[in-house]
Amino acid sequence: MKTIIEPFRIKTVEPIKMTTPAERRTLIERAGFNLFKLPAEDVIIDLLTDSGTSAMSSAQWGALMQGDESYAGARSWYRFERAVKEIFGFEHVIPTHQGRAAERILFSVLVKPGHVVPSNTHFDTTRANIEFAGGRAVDLPAPEAADPASRAPFKGDMDVRALEALIAEVGPERIPVIMLTVTNNSGGGQPVSMANIKAVSRIARTHGIPFYIDACRFAENAWFIKQREPGYADKTPREIAREMFSYADGATMSAKKDAFANIGGFLVTNDGELAAQERDLLILTEGFPTYGGLAGRDLEAIAVGLDEVLEEDYLNYRIVSTAYVANKLDAAGVPVMLPAGGHAVYLDARRFLPHVPPLQYPGQALSVELYVEGGVRGVEIGTVMFGKDPHTGEEKPAHWDLVRLAIPRRVYTQSHMDYVVEAVAQVYQRREEIGGMRIVREPRFLRHFSAEFAWV
Known part of the structure; x- marks a missing residue:
């Protein structure tokens, strides 16, 4: 059919106040x-x-009723952890109350005064958290992004030549992490290609620099790859997402975007020593590592939303x-x-x-x-x-x-x-x-x- 309908029915409505x-x-x-x-x-x-403004599904509302509000080791935490690991593939999952909390913890541990953090384009809270830690946030958008009217399929890419030039200029020791936002929010919500993710990952690993993905809209980015990038038409969004994250050393996530949740986020990594430092800071500022500032019901809603968003x-x-x-x-x-x-x-x-x-x-x-x-x-x-x-x-x-x-x-x-x-x-x-x-x-x-x- 030519008409694309909403793949859901509306069960509850909220009135809108009209003004002149x-x-x-x-x-x-x-x-x-x-x-x-x-x-x-x-x-x-x-x-x-x-962010946080999505309508939750009946399955999510039902999951809320199963929320285990135990302070430590709640059932809801283990459901949440399994859902995140199944898609993202990282060993250590650190829950936070929203994405900017994950950014603050990551940059508080990694970024020192004089450090430089490159990205395809930093969003506002990412940039602010880097600058608050004394670092400098550098935007390296692909050349195609300079023309808003250009119909290039992956205008969210990072300029890999500019990245290599920046590393040569400041030295890899001054770059504690390379960030790649999918999709590129400040760059017009444009997607990042799998080829670009691979290229940035290769450069990062060549120079021994950690590579992180800001995964707020990972499912939308996976769908763009499926639709636009050769070799991915027959892959599911879940398979594409798993491949995206396989090239990274970690990720930050606001579950208020591509998890349909009204609150929540997380930080993931395979680095056990780094995760230990991050959990120490989490306990100090967010909460115990099995809830991270979230209620059990929120953990349940995120676990369901991560599954639904890949449909x-x-x-x-x-x-x-x-x-x-x-x-x-x-x-x-x-x-x-x-x-x-x-x-x-x-x-x-x-x-x-x-x-x-x-x-x-x-x-x-x-x-x-x-x-x-x-x-x-x-x-x-x-x-x-x-x-x-x-x-x-x-x-x-x-x-x-x-x-x-x-x-x-x-x-x-x-x-x-x-x-x-x-x-x-x-x-x-x-x-x-x-x-x-x-x-x-x-x-x-x-x-x-x-x-x-x-x-x-």
Whole structure:
């Protein structure tokens, strides 16, 4: 069939509060023009993030009732551990309350002042945790990523030549770990090819550098490999995921993404000595190693979600429905990142608002106007999010200025997405009226969460 339907039925609904443009203009001004500060009930379609916003299945809700809340060695921990090992294949599994906790523990152990951590593109919390430990986060996106309109199939890849040049420049002893994010969230949700994963792994092992995968959206990346990379069409997403992780020395994971959970994450490795250090820090800051800051019911939900996310019917629906939104916007002349990513549609704010310079934050301006127009909440991925150099305080334009419309899993229907397309198209029609913005207050780290803005 040409029509791809949601491979699920809806059993519970949540009402949406409707607002007017005039009301929304007042609300966003009251929030300092920062969409993170809006009350969620004042948002009609919430595409701020796909993290922790998924709808859980009946099987997950049933699993919650089996949660064993014993402090140590709960049944739920062993189910969780088995589910993670079955897919990721690592010996040591360290649960955390979410992905950024796994990042903090990893970088607290590995990263020292003066260290350099390369990635295809670091996401906000990853970058902040590296910088907080005194390191420098370096983005090495593939050359194809520089053109948002390019339809290259794996624009999330790392530039391996640039990686080799960086290692030669700073020396392998100053690189405690190489990170590869799948899919590349800050790079437009674009997938990473298996060939690139292998190439990065070879370089890391040649120089004796640990190689880690940020696995937040590993299932979506596996599906893209199955669809686009020669030799993988007949493999299952589970088989592809296992191969992806076989080339790495460890991984971090936010279970709030590709595990359909509302909270949770984990850190995995085969290095027993490193795992011991990480567990010591886990006990100090998160909880006992068999719960890591999570309730037993959350461990149960993650174990079920990791299985469900690899179902082919779901993954086909997920990727096709996201592409549906991007393709409709493209057909309407709206500049978007192409081809569509897995979890989100990315508007190209620089092409959308070419008259707004990068240091007047076109992505933030576009995000604000989209909320005013239709009550749609997205997030800027660009000069605001990437922030200032933590060592020099200098601010430069980011690689790009995008607005991410992250689609929660199993939450919205096609009519919701048609509404989003209409709202974006209406903002595009009046794009020449939209000006730039300036920051009036900002913190040192992760400024996009709490900064306040004003119109220029």
